[in-house]
Amino acid sequence: MELWFTERETDNIKVQWKVNKTLYSKKSPFQQVDIVEFTEFGRALVLDGIIQTTIFDEFIYHEMIAHVPLYIHQKPERVMVVGGGDGGTVREVLKHPTIKQVDLVEIDKEVVESCKKYLPELAGCLADPRVNVYNVDGFKFVEEKEGYYDVIIIDSSDPIGPAIGLFAKPFYQNVYKALKGDGLFTAQTESPLFNSQLIRDVYSGIKEIFPIYYLYTAQVPTYSIGPWTFTLGSKKYKKEDARLYDENMKLRYFNKEIQRSTFDLPQYIKELL
Ligand code: SPM
16 A cells, blocks of 8 residues: 655645655654655655655755855854754765864754664764764753854754744844854755745844844755745855865765855845845
8 A cells, every 4th residue: 555645835735755665753752753765755854744854855955054154164163053963964064174073952862863773874974073962952052152163053843843942033142142253154944935924034033133144045855845045144254255165075066156156046035035
C-alpha cells in the first residue's frame, strides 16, 4: 500500500509526497520527530509534520543561510547557530578557514541524535572539535551572552511550536547584545508569498535594532511554492564589504554570480518591506 505524506501550506493548499520508507519516528518532549525517505528528494527530516530539510536540495538553503553572512564578516571566528539541529548549517560554517568555535543551540536532542544516525551527510560535522552542541532553549542561551559572537545564524523551524519566540523583537535585541561590535546575523524568515506579514514584522523589528539590514531570497523547492527569505542584520559591515567568494570552497549553489546578486529583490518583495 502506498503511504502519502501531506504537508499543509495554507488552509487551501496541501502538498503531497509519497513516502518510500519511514526510517525513524519518535515523539520528543518538544515535537514529533520523523525521518522519512522520498523518491526524488531522498531522506528528509520532518518535525511536527513539516519538512525541514531533504538530502536533494538542502545545499541551497544551508549555503545561503551560512555563506552570505560569513563572507560579509571580515574574519568570522566564533559563530552560534540557533536551531539547525540537523547540522547542515554548521557543516557550511566549518568550511570557512577562520572558524575557531561553533556553538549549535538546538533545543531538541532527539533532532540532533536522529540526524547523526540517518542524515550523516549533514550531522556528521557535529563531531568536529570546534563544535559545541547545547540542547537548551535558544532564546535563553542568547539572552545570557554579551559581545561574544562574530556571526549568529538562526536556522529555525516555522514560527509555531518551539521556534515561535525566535521571530520576535525581544529575541533580536538579545542577538544584538550577544554579537561583538562588528557582528552580524542572519535568520530564515519564511515565504514572501504566504508569510508576508511575518516578514514585514520581522524586518521592521530588525530595522529598529540594527543599523544595517537586508533581506535576500533563494529558491528552495522543498519549502514552498516560490522563493524563501532570509533577513540579515549587521552592526558594522555592509553588503559592499563582503569578501569575494573563494572558488576553492567548491559550493554547489553559492558562487561569485550568486554573491553579486544576493540582495537583488523582485519588485513585489521590495514593496512588501
Ligand atoms: N537546517 C534546516 C532547518 C530548516 N529551517 C527552515 C524550515 C522551514 C520549513 N518550513 C517550510 C514550510 C513551507 N511548506
